[in-house]
Amino acid sequence: MPTGVALHDPRAQLVAAAERLLATSGAAALTSRAVTDEAGVAKGVLHRHFADFDDFLAALVRARIQQADGAGEHLVATAGSGTVVGNVSAYLTVTLDPVALAVVALVTARDELRRRLRETTPEGLPLLVEITAALATYLTAEQSSGRVAPAAEPRYLAMTVVGTGHLMFAGELGARPDDAAVREVVESVLVGVLR
Known part of the structure; x- marks a missing residue:
């Protein structure tokens, strides 16, 4: 049984969420939890699509x-x-x-x-x-x-x-x-x- 909503482009969705956080709260507020919360996805989504948080930040x-x-x-x-x-x-x-x-x-x-x-x-x-x-x-x-x-x-x-x-x-x-x-x-x- 599915546990969530399918994401069309999770990488882009996470990057967009990080950009919104950066615009409103600056670099200090950027954590993996803050990004996934802003994107409205489970924390595991970030780690499923990126090797680690620095890999995600490099993509950003x-x-x-x-x-x-x-x-x-x-x-x-x-x-x-x-x-x-x-x-x-x-x-x-x-x-x-x-x-x-x-x-x-x-x-x-x-x-x-x-x-x-x-x-x-x-x-x-x-x-x-x-x-x-x-x-x-x-x-x-x-x-x-x-x-x-x-x-x-x-x-x-x-x-x-x-x-x-x-x-x-x-x-x-x-x-x-x-x-x-x-x-x-x-x-x-x-x-x-x-x-």
Whole structure:
């Protein structure tokens, strides 16, 4: 006799539950019990689909990286349209949302999770590395179109924008910044290289 409801995609359901918890309660609240409770499933479901909790967390981080990669592809496609400051500001707002900030905190706090993520992100801080790489690709495209100065260094500009953006979105200003504050910070970093 069946003891529960069939799950259509339990891995995705668990990841979505973890993202909801990260958005509302932060990285410290993320436990296997909290995730399964939020997903409305038995605790054994997580362990049936993942080797252990760090395996689950690695899947969660990789899902966020995949989302960031999609946003990065969209950003690169905007090269030559809109404004560079507007495009970069919108990208930061999308990729450095509360869940992403909690994921970065989670990766920073868990040695075993970082070790497992080295398989796909061998250097740097997973998620921030991918966000930075996409931004550098975009700035390189804008450089090719003549909207960013030829002498600019897209990789270093991207590192500066993402690092500053991370601090700002993590609460450097006391709260999540509004659009005007994001644009102001992006413009202050890029002002010397925009044409």
